[in-house]
Amino acid sequence: MTVITRLHPGPRMAQAVIHNGTVWLAGQVGAPGADATAQTHAILDQIDALLLEAGSSKARILNATIWLADMADFAAMNAVWDAWVDPANPPARATSEGKLATPDYRVEIIVTAAVG
Incomplete structure (x- = not known):
């Protein structure tokens, strides 16, 4: 039987799921209105x-998938991302514009990573 570990599970979702050497993170958002x-x-x-x-x-x-409520925020988000991402190990990445859960959210990011 394969072990599946769920970090910070709630009734709707877990913040992360670990299985077979891979971790999938739920979409992460910042403070509403910022x-x-x-x-x-x-x-x-x-x-x-x-x-x-x-x-x-x-x-x-x-892999990283980034959703922006407005592509006008692309440069601001990228400035923070570029300072944070490991330049020797950049992931595959996609960025798209779309409605987020509330208009107070400007950015949502989901990542998948190898464990170990």
């Missing part, structure tokens, strides 16, 4: 913490 820069900083801090808890790190991210 600008894209502040939200991106908060999100990346949350990602760092969840990856550490899962036994991984940003150097082991395989």
Whole structure:
């Protein structure tokens, strides 16, 4: 039987799921109402913490998907991302514009990473 570990599970979702050497993070958002820069900083801090808890790190991210409420925030989000991402191990990444759960969210990021 294969072990599946769920970090911070709730009734609707877990913040992360670990299975077979891979960790999948739920979409992470920052403080509602903050600008894209502040939200991106908060999100990346949350990602760092969840990856550490899962036994991984940003150097082991395989894929990142970023949603912006408005592509006008692309440069602001990228400035924070570029300062954070491991330049020796950048993940595959996609960024798209779409409605988020509430208009107070400007950025949402989900990542998948290798554990170990």
